[in-house]
Amino acid sequence: MAKLFVFGIGGTGSRVIRSLVMLMAAGVKIQNCDKIVPIIIDPDTQNGDMNRTVELLKTYKHIHDALGRREDGFFHTDISTLSSIAGDGTAKIRDSFVYDFGGINKPFKDHVGYNQLDVESQALMDLLFTPENLNNSLDVGFRGSPNVGSVVLNEIIDSPEMRFFASNFQPGDRIFFVSSIFGGTGAAGFPLLLKNFKDSRTSLPNAASLNTALTGAMVVLPYFSLEQPAAGVEADFIDSNTFTTKAKDALSYYQNHLNGVNAVYYMGDTPDKPLENNPGRASQKNDAHLVELLSALAIVDFMDYSDDELSGNETFHEYGLREDVSNVQFSHLDSETRDRIAKQLIRFHYFERYYTTHLPGDAQAAYAKGVDLQGALRNEPVFRELNKFLTNPEFGYQAWLRELSRKERTFAALNLNETDFNRMVSDKQIETGFLNKGIHQGAFVKELNRASESISDRNAFQATIKAFEAATDRLVEEKLKYS
Known part of the structure; x- marks a missing residue:
């Protein structure tokens, strides 16, 4: 059973994985693997972006496990924790989607033993790191400083988690990295992990399989900016004015030192209105962005390629919309992307809208009475998990779609506020009349x-999920006639 290990590094890595989970929930198919294993790497254990993605992953896993193994449909893709892949309960690592840094909560200078160094070594440290670098606490991440991140992250290679990952890595498994190129954690973590996985002299188990594993990477270029404090105001902040310079420096390094990647994807956009400047912890919780959704699709695209197609020369991928528009609809995506995700997202959106709005009133409908759906809604925990996935204000589908609509470049393909099913898809509406009511509650129940x-x-x-899968499929094909 081939596995895809997705390393989500830093805040951007977490946010892209969040969008990937939404695509998997909608039933978007991912080829050439039986299981996705996300591994989130972020030393900021309180990071808002990371923690809501972890909650989303746990909720997805509960739903998937309740549905069982299936070849297609909503939530059919198996998304598992690293510890669960052993399958025999012998894992000696924490059952989590997040790498355990063990609670780093001291300044960087204490982490490297600055005060115990001789004068010459301290002078070298002062040359390589600013006073802010040395004094910043590591429990909020690396605050846009890859020079700090590269030192700290180098230590994780010999950790129990990485050795467990390598021990359970098998021929046919693949690796995909997701990271930004303009921050601290992602810019440092991606090349460092890649170098160690592809080093023939690595001390990790299964070195031969790791060295030859098909590997992809999403390199996210600057796509947002942060508010800057007023002149003369003392504030704890990240200077987003340096993002472009950092990205150029990283690209220059990658050009000559990025060895062993079969496919590299690049994604970015012109930043819109600056976001609130939160260096870390729970307050760092950015709205979902179209760039993250399209970045998640890079993972799907990478897995579409066969082993033979990926082997050999390194390939590079960029993404462009059909038109430079502010409100992106399905018709603005290239035909390959549209064919891959449009119907699945429309069906899932119809499901969510009906489930949360109309299903409570269907107690007497045949599909509900046949399985005592009303009793199950009250008593079975998995229905509460589904409600969380759809409606949780922090990480749920509704929140994700709402966040995507708040940017200057919005994902406007689906209208969360529209109650009429005939008007929910922006680029394909159903014309109704006296003899054709289109999609309505009665048609859905039928x-x-x-x-x-x-x-x-x-x-x-x-039974309920299967019924909604079949119903939404017929409604999209026969009523909406989306193509």
Whole structure:
């Protein structure tokens, strides 16, 4: 069973994984692997972006496990923690989607033993690191300083988590890195991990498999900026004016030192209104961005390629919209992207809108009565997990879609505030009239009832999801006629 290990490094890595989970929930297929294993690497254990992604991953896993192994449909892709891949319960690492840094909560200078160094070594440290670098606490990450990150992250290679990862890495497994190129954690972590995985002299187990593993990377260029404090005001902040310079420096380094990657993807955009400047911890929680959604699609694209297609020369990928527009609809995506995600996201959106708005009133509908859906909604925990996934204000689908609509370049393909199913898809609306009401609650119930007739499963949750999958498929094909 081939696995895809996705290393989400830093805040951008967490946010891209969040969008990837939404795509998987919608049923977007990922080829050439049976399981995705996200590994989030961020020393800022209180980081808001990271923690909401972790909660989303845990919720997704509960739902997927309740549905069981399936070849397609909502939540069909297996997303697992690193510790669970051993399969025999022998893992000696924490069962989590996040690498355990063990609570680094001291200044960088204490971490490297600055005060114990001789005078010459201290002078070298002063040359390589600013006073701010040396005095900043590591429990909020590396604050846009890859020179700090490269020192700290180099220590994780010999950690129990990395050795467990390497021990369970098998021929046929693949690796994908997601990181920004303009911050501290991502810019340092990606090349460092890559170098160690591809080093023939590495001390990690299964070195041969790691050295030859098909590897992809999403390198995220600057796509947002941060508010800067007023002149003369003392404030704890990250200077986003340096993002472009840092990106250029990193690209210059990557040009000559990025060895062993089969496919590199680049993504970025002109920053819009500056975000609130939060260097770390719980307050660092940026709204979802179109760049992150498209970056998640790079992972899907990478897995579409066969082993033979990826082997050999390194390939480079960029992404462009069909038009430079502010409100991006499905029609503004290239045809390959549109074909890959549009119908799946529309079906999932229809499902979410009906489930959260109309399903409570369907107690007497045949599809609901057949499995005592009302009783299951009250008593089965998995339905509460589904509600969390859809409606949680911190990490749920509704929040994600709402955040995507708040940028200057919005993802406006689906309208969360629209109650009329015939008007929910921006670039394809259903013309209604006296003889054609399009998609409405009655039409939805009819399709759900029809679908339930061919579902033998008496498990209320599994039967309900299957009914919605079949119903939304027919409604999109026959009513919306989306193509």
